[in-house]
Amino acid sequence: MISVQTADFDIAKLYQQMSNNQLNPNGYGAVVTFVGKVRDFNQQQQIGAMTLEHYPGMTEKSLEAIVEQTKARWPIGEPIIIHRVGELAPGDQIVYIGVVSAHRKAAFEACEFLIDYLKIKAPFWKKEQTETGYQWVDARENDTTAADRWSQGNH
Amino acid sequence: MISVQTADFDIAKLYQQMSNNQLNPNGYGAVVTFVGKVRDFNQQQQIGAMTLEHYPGMTEKSLEAIVEQTKARWPIGEPIIIHRVGELAPGDQIVYIGVVSAHRKAAFEACEFLIDYLKIKAPFWKKEQTETGYQWVDARENDTTAADRWSQGNH
């Protein structure tokens, strides 16, 4: 399940839904989830609020492509990806990634792969309110490095 | 927070509690959780029920030692580890590991390290009910390999 939404998400409902979405939920012994939240500091600057912009249509397509890539690589069940857009404040939830697998290694790797690829492939842009006004967040070199590592065969 | 208990756990409450446990919850942008559940199949055998035995006292001490080791290695907030003991059925939750960090890489690695080390260091033993009666689960070679990888400096 993929959803791009302004509304907040309820991790307990998503956890239940992830189990309900599987043909055989009791075949999956490992559940790994990632939640990304708005921090109150970024690059030494205090953050008051944040706006998340996206490219409707392309966002969903790119997330579906990342999910297909993940399912081709690891033996996982149907994952859940939720990404919020619009106005957010420090502490707010931004993104949810939930993965189930029979064993934990695949669940951890697939979950980390999903967020690493989302970070460089999915058309979302963050604008932060700092003491000096609103500014677009710069892409981090680290995110490219994190994603690259999956194509180097050391995992 | 570490707890060894017979009662089930509520992932939504633990998620909230993990945030409450931090001095500065809005400094943590990444939350990674792992839940281990009883599968209905293991080593080609159907599982009816399971009993989890532990060594009271030593279990808590060993989990505390693993938490200290993790905190010395990654910049994470206070993690949560819950492990159930007693009678469990397929689909039941066994273990919860929750980790927060400023960035996702540390949160993923610390969470996986915690469960990898719990698997080989914490005194819990599983006994499964199969078609041919109750039998103790054999330790998996894989678990030793998973834990060893953290001492080989390839992370």
Add this chain to the structure above:
Amino acid sequence: MLTIVFFAQTRELVACDNIELEFNSSLSALETIRSQLASKGDKWDLALQQDKLLVAVNQEMSPWDTVIKDGDEVAFFPPVTGG
């Protein structure tokens, strides 16, 4: 007709969400589309500097040598920062 869309800094600088361009064969090259738009003014030129600019064709991230055809949707935007 081509639909050209902009996002984030790029959208703010050109002060416009999207525009339409009459298609002709010279516009089959992304670089031609980019430079034609960049010539619309200083802000457009700044917004469309190829340095870190990304491009999507029909909602798929695409290399700069992608061949554009009539009816395509072309998007220009900076590196993504979601998650």
Add this chain to the structure above:
Amino acid sequence: MLTIVFFAQTRELVACDNIELEFNSSLSALETIRSQLASKGDKWDLALQQDKLLVAVNQEMSPWDTVIKDGDEVAFFPPVTGG
């Protein structure tokens, strides 16, 4: 006095959760404790085969050359399988 405790298969085979042993200097070697217990009968011998047996001293996983002193708690058990 030493307290000896058993868990899982080991506990089931010896059919006892724990026993106490009067301490004497020969019992400062874990192997002496193990072999003295193993001599209590076939089930004890089977349960305490050193092959995959683990040992904890005062609730800490310990190597077989650990020196035992009066008052210690020594535990014997198979490889752990939690999580």
